[in-house]
Amino acid sequence: MADRPLRVTVALMLLAVIVVLAPGRGRAAPPAVATVDWTLAETLLGLGVTPLAVAQVDAYRAWVSEPRLPDSVADLGLRMQPNMERLARLAPDRILISRMFTSLTPRLERIAPVSEFALYTPDSDTWEQMLALTRRLGTLVDREAAAERLIRRTREVFADCRGRIAGRDVRPLLMVQFMDARHVRVFGENGLYQVVLDRLGLHNAWPGPTNYWGFSLVGLEALAGIDARIVVIEPFPAGVERALADNGLWQSLPSVARGDVVRLPPVWSFGALPSARRFARYLVDALDHGQPEDAH
Amino acid sequence: MTPARACGLFAVALVGLAFAGLHAGGGIAEGVSVLAAGPGADQASLALFFAWWPRLATALLAGGALALAGVLMQQILRNPIAAPTTLGVASGANLALMVATLMAPGLLGAGREWVAMIGGGLSMALVFALAWRQALAPVVVVLAGLVVNLYFGALGMVLLLFHQEALKGLLIWGAGSLAQTGWGGAAFLAPRLLLGGALAWLLLRALTVLALDDASVRSLGIPLRRLRLAGLAVAVFLTASVVSTVGIIGFVGLAAPNLAYLAGARRLGQRLVWSTLLGALLLATTDLLLQRFAGVLPTLIPTGSTTAALGAPLLLWLIPRLRLGGGTAAAGGHGIGRRHPAPARLAVMIAVALAAGVVFALCLGRATGGWAWTAPFDWGVLQWRAPRVIAAAASGVMLAVAGTLIQRVTANPMASPEVLGISGGSAIALMAAIFLLPAPGGVTLVAVGTLGALAVLAALIALNHRSGLRPDRLLLSGVAVTALFDAVRGIVLAGGDPRAQRVLAWLSGSTYYVDLTGAATVAALAVVLGLASWPLVRWLELLPLGASTAQALGVAVRRARLVLLLLVAGLTACATLVVGPLSFVGLLAPHMARLLGFARARAHLAGAALCGATLMVLADWVARQLLFPQEVPAGLVASLLGGAYFMWGLRRL
Numbered sequence: 001m002a003d004r005p006l007r008v009t010v011a012l013m014l015l016a017v018i019v020v021l022a023p024g025r026g027r028a029a030p031p032a033v034a035t036v037d038w039t040l041a042e043t044l045l046g047l048g049v050t051p052l053a054v055a056q057v058d059a060y061r062a063w064v065s066e067p068r069l070p071d072s073v074a075d076l077g078l079r080m081q082p083n084m085e086r087l088a089r090l091a092p093d094r095i096l097i098s099r100m101f102t103s104l105t106p107r108l109e110r111i112a113p114v115s116e117f118a119l120y121t122p123d124s125d126t127w128e129q130m131l132a133l134t135r136r137l138g139t140l141v142d143r144e145a146a147a148e149r150l151i152r153r154t155r156e157v158f159a160d161c162r163g164r165i166a167g168r169d170v171r172p173l174l175m176v177q178f179m180d181a182r183h184v185r186v187f188g189e190n191g192l193y194q195v196v197l198d199r200l201g202l203h204n205a206w207p208g209p210t211n212y213w214g215f216s217l218v219g220l221e222a223l224a225g226i227d228a229r230i231v232v233i234e235p236f237p238a239g240v241e242r243a244l245a246d247n248g249l250w251q252s253l254p255s256v257a258r259g260d261v262v263r264l265p266p267v268w269s270f271g272a273l274p275s276a277r278r279f280a281r282y283l284v285d286a287l288d289h290g291q292p293e294d295a296h
Numbered sequence: 297m298t299p300a301r302a303c304g305l306f307a308v309a310l311v312g313l314a315f316a317g318l319h320a321g322g323g324i325a326e327g328v329s330v331l332a333a334g335p336g337a338d339q340a341s342l343a344l345f346f347a348w349w350p351r352l353a354t355a356l357l358a359g360g361a362l363a364l365a366g367v368l369m370q371q372i373l374r375n376p377i378a379a380p381t382t383l384g385v386a387s388g389a390n391l392a393l394m395v396a397t398l399m400a401p402g403l404l405g406a407g408r409e410w411v412a413m414i415g416g417g418l419s420m421a422l423v424f425a426l427a428w429r430q431a432l433a434p435v436v437v438v439l440a441g442l443v444v445n446l447y448f449g450a451l452g453m454v455l456l457l458f459h460q461e462a463l464k465g466l467l468i469w470g471a472g473s474l475a476q477t478g479w480g481g482a483a484f485l486a487p488r489l490l491l492g493g494a495l496a497w498l499l500l501r502a503l504t505v506l507a508l509d510d511a512s513v514r515s516l517g518i519p520l521r522r523l524r525l526a527g528l529a530v531a532v533f534l535t536a537s538v539v540s541t542v543g544i545i546g547f548v549g550l551a552a553p554n555l556a557y558l559a560g561a562r563r564l565g566q567r568l569v570w571s572t573l574l575g576a577l578l579l580a581t582t583d584l585l586l587q588r589f590a591g592v593l594p595t596l597i598p599t600g601s602t603t604a605a606l607g608a609p610l611l612l613w614l615i616p617r618l619r620l621g622g623g624t625a626a627a628g629g630h631g632i633g634r635r636h637p638a639p640a641r642l643a644v645m646i647a648v649a650l651a652a653g654v655v656f657a658l659c660l661g662r663a664t665g666g667w668a669w670t671a672p673f674d675w676g677v678l679q680w681r682a683p684r685v686i687a688a689a690a691s692g693v694m695l696a697v698a699g700t701l702i703q704r705v706t707a708n709p710m711a712s713p714e715v716l717g718i719s720g721g722s723a724i725a726l727m728a729a730i731f732l733l734p735a736p737g738g739v740t741l742v743a744v745g746t747l748g749a750l751a752v753l754a755a756l757i758a759l760n761h762r763s764g765l766r767p768d769r770l771l772l773s774g775v776a777v778t779a780l781f782d783a784v785r786g787i788v789l790a791g792g793d794p795r796a797q798r799v800l801a802w803l804s805g806s807t808y809y810v811d812l813t814g815a816a817t818v819a820a821l822a823v824v825l826g827l828a829s830w831p832l833v834r835w836l837e838l839l840p841l842g843a844s845t846a847q848a849l850g851v852a853v854r855r856a857r858l859v860l861l862l863l864v865a866g867l868t869a870c871a872t873l874v875v876g877p878l879s880f881v882g883l884l885a886p887h888m889a890r891l892l893g894f895a896r897a898r899a900h901l902a903g904a905a906l907c908g909a910t911l912m913v914l915a916d917w918v919a920r921q922l923l924f925p926q927e928v929p930a931g932l933v934a935s936l937l938g939g940a941y942f943m944w945g946l947r948r949l
Contacts, residue, residue: 056926059459059461062461062462063461074664075925075926076925077924077925077926077927078457078458078801078926078927079797080797080798080800080801081801081806081808081927083924083925083926083927084680085661085663085677085680085681086663086664086924086925088676088680089663089664099734100794100795100797100798102736102737103736103737103738103741103809105737106738106811107811110679120794121734122734178465179464179465179468179792180465180466180468180469181408181477182473182475182476182477183465183468183473183475183596185792208591208594209592209593209594210594211594211595211791211793212793213793213794215594215792216594216595217468217594217595217596217790217791217792218590218591218596219347219473219475219477219590219596220347220475220477221343221346221347221348221475221476221477222590222591224339224340224342224343224346224347225339225340225343237397237465238396238397238401238402238404238405239401239404239405239406239408242405246478247477247478248345248346248477248478248479249342249343249346249347249477249478250477252335252342252346254339270794
């Protein structure tokens with residue numbers, strides 16, 4: 001343990017050197033932060049800050065994928081049970097958690113100050129929460145300007161996307177992600193995808209309730225009788241695509257029968273601004289390159 | 297009440313609900329014509345043809361098949377609480393599907409049913425292999441099934457913890473959703489139910505004889521082992537067919553045969569027919585009822601788990617009315633293992649092993665660079681390890697003592713504190729807290745968990761007061777609570793709510809959440825409660841001999857049972873709050889002690905406590921190192937280590 005201060009000093013010195021050498025970057029190094037939450041991790045990366053450590057790094061790469069997590073980021077183990085010994089050795093300046101991990105706070109505080117963020121909580125506007133989260137995170141890591149820039153750029157992307165579909169008669173959308181061949185998550189109120197739809201002026205066709213995270217788990221038959229264009233968010237679970245090919249109910253849904261189903265690459269369903277921006281781009285690209293809407 | 301009348305009642309309810317469902321889905325006349333003429337172009341008739349009707353058919357077929365399998369199991373295992381899933385079919389199928397999803401998704405493309413079938417078949421083969429030398433004796437088969445269930449369940453839980461995103465679809469399957477999108481499921485099940493029914497009918501005469509004891513069956517010249525193998529194989533085939541198409545559906549296979557019996561079906565032939573009908577009607581009626589609530593909640597209401605949850609109260613009502621064999625359902629389990637000539641020496645040896653284990657667990661561990669030996673007084677590292685080692689040892693002791701007490705009181709080798717329902721009660725309360733409170737902290741959770749345990753204890757005492765706390769009834773009530781817990785867990789996990797991660801992490805039994813204060817408290821409680829069991833060894837020696845013998849020898853049976861039950865409840869509640877409800881140390885440690893040769897009550901208690909502590913400390917250490925920096929919960933590792941040992945012991949029997 002005696003060598004820890006030494007190692008930290010060396011690391012800080014190296015960081016300082018990198019910062020000084022980095023072209024056009026005159027600002028101080030941000031504090032080294034560790035987080036167990038993927039949404040906070042993606043926002044940090046969106047602010048140009050590489051976290052010291054993130055939980056379940058491999059799973060982040062599989063399910064959030066972008067913004068990319070650099071190889072230098074240490075793995076803390078399970079999100080629900082980050083490895084305390086390793087975290088203590090890494091000695092972050094600050095630990096970021098979301099509401100779900102509150103019960104860990106007392107012990108995390110023995111390692112470093114803990115900041116808790118709320119997103120996807122009951123009775124709150126998800127978009128406003130995303131903005132507040134981004135700004136607060138920016139303040140914590142001394143990147144206020146980057147936070148404002150991230151928000152501005154996100155708004156610009158939304159405006160650009162809205163422009164590309166303006167004046168077109170876009171059918172209401174039904175955004176689903178397959179769980180197995182018979183069940184889907186339908187996304188609606190409170191969710192990330194809904195936030196994007198609202199910004200783009202698009203309509204969601206799902207009439208049912210959704211949970212805090214903005215989805216509802218339903219059997220495929222719940223989609224029958226809703227006239228909408230179906231947006232499938234990948235990935236498909238193993239074997240489902242093949243099973244859908246001879247699934248009578250799926251094949252007879254209006255959108256499938258018309259052949260105007262849209263498929264989007266994976267986007268983390270519970271993300272913040274970086275995921276929202278990516279989803280907006282994917283969605284509008286797909287609507288642009290898919291069949292013209294007035295062909296029905 | 298006759299079986300026919302019971303079925304009639306359900307049939308009336310079913311038809312009523314079906315008409316209501318059709319009416320809501322586009323009209324009764326149209327609904328019926330769709331079935332005959334195929335779907336029209338409109339959405340309503342498509343939904344009726346591809347979803348509503350196939351779902352009804354599947355529910356009827358699955359319910360019937362499970363009930364039929366239940367009758368066979370209960371007859372062959374001579375145990376009214378045997379269920380189609382007793383032999384590990386569902387957990388084997390579950391594990392096979394998980395492994396296929398993660399490692400060979402191509403297999404699932406070829407057909408999920410087949411993967412599940414193979415998994416279920418393999419786990420059954422394992423159970424049979426374990427019990428083969430004992431001529432598939434019911435007690436041994438049940439024990440083997442139990443341990444295979446535990447083992448595969450623990451493996452599945454580990455995979456789930458590490459790959460929750462990839463496996464979320466399988467959680468829906470695990471909760472048994474009957475949602476259909478075509479006629480494939482019904483077409484798969486129908487011929488299999490017919491085949492199973494025909495085979496059961498062929499075996500009928502021979503199986504009837506199984507109600508007699510083994511010696512009488514043999515004297516009739518019936519090959520006992522082959523008969524049991526054939527009967528169980530039919531039951532497993534039926535179960536695997538259902539499980540592979542619609543997932544895990546509890547309760548029906550257990551309850552329908554018992555309801556049919558209570559309604560007056562006594563001969564095996566009658567029971568087969570009426571149970572099958574009743575099971576079909578029961579599941580289909582429940583499913584139609586649940587469909588009326590679909591769309592109200594933002595989550596799926598999986599029929600399998602929900603049926604089991606709704607059925608738990610019915611099960612509690614049923615239990616006092618069950619025919620239980622004279623004495624106990626599973627007498628003879630105590631013959632396991634030989635008595636060690638010098639138990640004291642053996643105990644000292646285990647204690648030394650435990651001490652060495654504690655030192656290793658504290659000092660040796662993996663770090664970022666590789667393995668590292670830490671000096672014993674480096675508080676910087678010990679502050680993270682010490683509470684966990686202490687808590688692991690203490691909860692191991694508590695669960696082991698509780699398990700020994702309950703196994704001796706009930707004279708049932710299947711009994712364990714987990715089965716008593718106390719930990720299930722606190723688990724249900726904790727899940728409710730995690731989902732209903734905004735952001736519950738550690739103290740809140742402990743309080744809520746304790747309340748849950750106390751509530752279940754009160755219910756157990758109230759329900760069993762009249763029978764004088766008869767142990768077999770107590771265990772059955774516990775089985776009902778545990779079934780409720782399983783069902784609630786299934787529903788919670790199937791919904792895919794991100795908070796389920798937290799439930800999962802806690803349920804899998806980790807020492808992760810213990811801090812030093814908590815660990816010290818648990819250790820103190822373990823010592824106090826452990827010592828409290830010491831003066832009770834006379835009861836523990838006499839109660840297994842049966843109530844009347846114990847009474848004759850001067851034991852106030854009812855009071856003794858109440859005191860022991862309270863003690864077990866206290867021990868279990870404390871341990872559950874630390875390591876979760878699924879460690880199964882309470883089941884395994886007493887058996888391990890027995891296999892090692894601790895036979896007398898006092899030696900058994902001490903030996904089990906030592907085994908429990910050693911097992912938990914070892915499990916906790918392995919759990920922290922195995923996949924560093926990720927941690928496998930200690931409870932799961934304990935199940936895997938203990939389960940492997942247990943299987944080895946069963947083979948040697």
